[in-house]
Amino acid sequence: MLQIRNLHVSVADKSILKGIDLTINAGEVHAIMGPNGSGKSTLAQVLAGREGYQISAGSVQYLERDLLPLTPEERARAGIFLAFQYPLEIPGVANVQLLRTALNSQRRARGEAEMDAIDFLEYVKDKLVLLGMDDSFLYRSVNEGFSGGEKKRNEILQMAVLEPRLAILDETDSGLDIDALHVVAQGVNSLRRPERAIILVTHYQRLLNLIVPDQVHVLAGGRIVRSGGSELAEVLEHKGYAWLGDEAEFMETHL
Amino acid sequence: MITPIAYQEALSHIDAPSSFAALRQTALRKFLQAGLPDSYQEDWRYISLEHLERMPLHAPLAPSGVLPALEDYPGALLAYQDDRLVWQDTTLPASVLGTLTDAIGGGAATWSPSAFGTIAGSGSVGSSLTQLNAALWREGACLRVPAGERLRQPVFLRFAAAEADAMLYPRVFINMAVGSDAILVEHFLGDPGIEYWQNPVTEINLEAGARLTHLRIIEDSNLATHTGLSAVNLDQDSSYRALNLKLGGLVARHQLDLTLTGAGAEARLDGVFIADGRCSTEQHLRIVHQAPHGKSRTLYRGLADGRGRGVFDARVEVRAHADGSDAQQSSRNLLLSPHAEIDAKPQLEIYADDVKCSHGATVGSLDEDALFYLRSRGIDGDNARQLLLQAFIGEALGLLDDTGLRDWLMPRLLACIPRSHPKESRP
Numbered sequence: 089m090l091q092i093r094n095l096h097v098s099v100a101d102k103s104i105l106k107g108i109d110l111t112i113n114a115g116e117v118h119a120i121m122g123p124n125g126s127g128k129s130t131l132a133q134v135l136a137g138r139e140g141y142q143i144s145a146g147s148v149q150y151l152e153r154d155l156l157p158l159t160p161e162e163r164a165r166a167g168i169f170l171a172f173q174y175p176l177e178i179p180g181v182a183n184v185q186l187l188r189t190a191l192n193s194q195r196r197a198r199g200e201a202e203m204d205a206i207d208f209l210e211y212v213k214d215k216l217v218l219l220g221m222d223d224s225f226l227y228r229s230v231n232e233g234f235s236g237g238e239k240k241r242n243e244i245l246q247m248a249v250l251e252p253r254l255a256i257l258d259e260t261d262s263g264l265d266i267d268a269l270h271v272v273a274q275g276v277n278s279l280r281r282p283e284r285a286i287i288l289v290t291h292y293q294r295l296l297n298l299i300v301p302d303q304v305h306v307l308a309g310g311r312i313v314r315s316g317g318s319e320l321a322e323v324l325e326h327k328g329y330a331w332l333g334d335e336a337e338f339m340e341t342h343l
Numbered sequence: 344m345i346t347p348i349a350y351q352e353a354l355s356h357i358d359a360p361s362s363f364a365a366l367r368q369t370a371l372r373k374f375l376q377a378g379l380p381d382s383y384q385e386d387w388r389y390i391s392l393e394h395l396e397r398m399p400l401h402a403p404l405a406p407s408g409v410l411p412a413l414e415d416y417p418g419a420l421l422a423y424q425d426d427r428l429v430w431q432d433t434t435l436p437a438s439v440l441g442t443l444t445d446a447i448g449g450g451a452a453t454w455s456p457s458a459f460g461t462i463a464g465s466g467s468v469g470s471s472l473t474q475l476n477a478a479l480w481r482e483g484a485c486l487r488v489p490a491g492e493r494l495r496q497p498v499f500l501r502f503a504a505a506e507a508d509a510m511l512y513p514r515v516f517i518n519m520a521v522g523s524d525a526i527l528v529e530h531f532l533g534d535p536g537i538e539y540w541q542n543p544v545t546e547i548n549l550e551a552g553a554r555l556t557h558l559r560i561i562e563d564s565n566l567a568t569h570t571g572l573s574a575v576n577l578d579q580d581s582s583y584r585a586l587n588l589k590l591g592g593l594v595a596r597h598q599l600d601l602t603l604t605g606a607g608a609e610a611r612l613d614g615v616f617i618a619d620g621r622c623s624t625e626q627h628l629r630i631v632h633q634a635p636h637g638k639s640r641t642l643y644r645g646l647a648d649g650r651g652r653g654v655f656d657a658r659v660e661v662r663a664h665a666d667g668s669d670a671q672q673s674s675r676n677l678l679l680s681p682h683a684e685i686d687a688k689p690q691l692e693i694y695a696d697d698v699k700c701s702h703g704a705t706v707g708s709l710d711e712d713a714l715f716y717l718r719s720r721g722i723d724g725d726n727a728r729q730l731l732l733q734a735f736i737g738e739a740l741g742l743l744d745d746t747g748l749r750d751w752l753m754p755r756l757l758a759c760i761p762r763s764h765p766k767e768s769r770p
Contacts, residue, residue: 136719139711164721176716180734189730190720197721229734246720 089114089285090135090254095146097127097134104130106310107146112254115282119296119321120289122307123329128289129173131307132258135287136170137163150254164190165197167253171243171260173289177231183242184226187212187249194250215248219275237268244275255279256287261295273298293325347375353402353479353510360447366460371478377471389654389686390596390625395540395568402479403427403509411503417751418497418528423513425506426481433498439487440498443514446485459516462546463574463600472570476512476544483514488523488553497526497746504533504541504567513543519553519581526556526746531571532591533564540568547573549581551605556746557585562755563592565620572598579605579634586742588752589616589624590759596625603630603637603665613739614643618651618683619761628657632695636667644739645676646732647683648761655704658690665695672702677709677735679761725763732760 090112097105104127112118122128134141135148137160148155155163178186192202203211209226216222219241231239240260247255257276261269276286276299288299296304296318304320305312308329314320354371379395380387403425411424419433419440428442437445447459463473484500502513519525531541541563549555563569569592575583589595601610610630618624630639645653659670676685687704709731717727736756743749 138715138719159724160715160718161721161723161727164719170719172716176710176713178713178716178731178734180737181730185730186717186720186722189726190717190722193723193726194721250720 089151091149093147095134095148096144097130098142098144099130099140104310105134108312110305110312112285112287114253114285116303117280117286117288117299117301119301119304120287120307121291121293121304121321121324124291126307127310128307129258132170132256132287132289135256136160136168161193164250165194169247169250169252169255171240171247171255171257173258173262175231175239175243177229177234179229179232181230182227183230184208184212186230187226187246190246191249212249215245218248218278219245220271221245236263237265240264240268240272241275244272248275248279253283254285254287256289258289259291260288261290261292269295270298293321296321349400350375350475350479356402357479357481359444362447367478370474374471374474374478377474380471386627386656389652390594390623392568392570392594394594398538398540399508400510400540401508402481403506403511411505413501415751416499416501417748418499418526420499420501421484422501422503423482424503425509426511426513428482435494435498439489441485443480443483443485443516446487446516458518458548459546462548462576463544463572472542473544473572476514476542476572479510480512480514480544483516485516486525486527487518488520488525490520491522493524494526497528497748499528499530501530501532502541502543504537504539504564507537507539509539511539511541511543513541515543515545517545517547517555519547519549519555521550522552523550524554528558528560528748530560530562531569532562533567535564536566537564538566539564541571543571545571545573547575547583549575549577549583549608551579552581553578554582555584556742557583558588558742558746558748558752559585559597560588560590560752561592561595561597562590563595565591565593565622567592569595571596572600575599575601575610577601577603577605577608577610577637580607581605582609584611584742584745585613586740587612587614587626588756589614589626590756592622592624594623596627598627600629601631601639603632603634603639606634607636608634609637610639612639612641613742615645615736615739615756616643616653616655617646617759617761618653619648621650623652625654625656630657630659630670632659632661632665632668632670635665637665638669639671641672641674642739643674644736645674645685645687646679646736646761647676647685648679650680650682652683653685654688655685656688658692659700659702661693661695661698661700663694666697668695669699671700674704675735676706677732678706679709728763729760733757736760
């Protein structure tokens with residue numbers, strides 16, 4: 089579904105990603121871990137089409153097409169979804185308005201009929217239950233005055249409504265208490281499908297106890313320095329990222 | 344410059360009402376002494392009326408007799424074209440709603456002109472234009488809502504321009520008697536593509552406990568000049584709520600002079616102005632708290648695109664002994680192009696103790712992060728931008744729900760929100 093080859097990305101001439109290779113197949117859940125500043129969020133943003141990044145080398149293929157020339161909205165319509173690390177507050181735009189406008193933009197792009205307000209409410213009802221949210225969330229301004237946990241749940245609600253092919257969850261676990269973490273994890277698990285791939289970007293292993301990944305990649309210094317099964321996350325939890333330091337440094341100097 | 348003869352010529356064509364002939368002469372003399380406001384006056388520092396001097400301005404000629412196509416107005420309607428009443432659709436008695444000349448001509452029995460001319464006369468800077476209106480108004484509207492009465496439908500006053508290079512001086516007088524309640528909509532517009540100058544004056548008097556909700560919409564042609572004044576007096580415990588919308592015009596200026604003369608009066612002044620292309624627009628508000636326990640709320644939202652320029656200039660004065668006054672101002676503005684400009688100038692002058700006053704003004708640009716957030720959900724750049732702009736100005740549109748006019752107004756308002764430039768919709 090997604091093939092990243094030798095991806096180099098810089099911001100304002102500062103090199104952030106220095107040759108990422110990553111292949112993700114439909115139905116898989118991949119975790120990308122790494123210390124702060126390793127480039128995890130940059131990778132997530134680049135995949136979603138955020139402006140302001142220079143892609144100096146490499147390629148990204150998504151569903152057999154070149155992803156990089158696409159606008160953020162074209163990527164979303166092609167099934168890519170990014171759950172933001174810091175979801176934005178948008179005063180004056182009701183949550184339901186964002187959800188329905190987004191869904192209908194995507195449906196229109198796929199040549200499907202738009203959903204009217206009544207059908208949409210019916211459609212969104214079960215998704216709210218899934219995330220433990222009540223109707224009032226629909227009529228509040230997007231994320232305005234939401235708690236940290238509510239914002240993250242709202243991101244997963246958007247994911248549930250938009251039903252992406254490839255979901256990228258950028259530190260969705262950060263700032264969550266244990267109860268909220270369980271709700272979010274449960275929501276994500278219920279959205280696992282054979283045709284859907286999920287990338288979990290996280291700093292901590294605790295999310296991965298709840299959403300068990302097929303593969304774990306460690307990003308350090310702008311490169312993937314190690315990949316493995318879910319057991320790799322446990323090793324990281326015990327040893328921290330420091331034990332990878334030598335390896336990252338080695339790659340930094342010699343590759 | 345425009346020769347005095349042009350104005351005197353215009354005055355020579357106005358005969359009614361005869362009792363006003365001397366007043367008109369005096370007003371014209373005062374205007375000619377002062378001349379058009381120029382940029383040496385603080386209130387006219389940003390906007391220029393120099394172009395008026397180069398236009399072959401004249402009083403509108405005889406009406407064409409062709410009734411203009413009218414929009415749907417959900418209420419009582421007086422429709423004017425080039426300063427003449429061309430259509431009316433109202434079941435209100437003439438003693439409540441009618442033309443100004445009829446009201447004045449009706450004699451002392453129905454008309455007590457004591458307030459006429461005095462509300463607008465009370466000293467706004469740049470009042471030479473008010474004098475000019477007092478000299479040259481040809482026709483206007485008069486709304487007098489009797490004590491305790493509540494009008495069930497909004498009253499619409501439509502002032503349209505159809506003749507190129509016409510100078511138009513709509514005049515409106517509103518008296519809300521004790522405890523009365525009404526919704527008023529003033530709609531200024533003109534044929535697309537013609538140049539003209541509208542210089543309207545609206546005087547509003549609210550007696551004790553009266554309530555007026557006032558929508559004022561500038562939708563003049565994109566070549567027109569609009570210099571309007573709303574002058575409002577609020578007696579004890581009265582309430583004035585206004586939504587001032589600047590959607591059209593090349594040069595558009597609105598002056599709002601509001602005086603809280605009675606204790607416990609309340610004013611809520613909302614506004615949205617949009618300046619795109621080469622438009623310039625100014626909103627000048629003067630709010631004077633003369634009596635104790637008055638409350639004023641000002642909430643304006645401004646958008647400027649292209650080479651548009653906007654000014655928000657609001658001064659709240661709390662006079663001595665106006666204790667317990669509460670005045671809040673908010674002005675937020677968005678620049679949508681690197682060449683657009685908005686100046687926000689909130690000011691407070693406080694001469695009383697025990698007051699609650701605050702003001703806030705911001706000028707910024709559209710939040711790129713919010714734009715990316717919406718686009719990452721599949722909403723295209725132009726629609727994402729529209730959503731954000733609608734939400735932004737929506738903060739000032741609360742009165743539309745109270746008046747039931749949201750459905751009537753929103754299509755015209757949305758049509759005026761600047762669309763994005765093609766290059767911006769690509770990453």
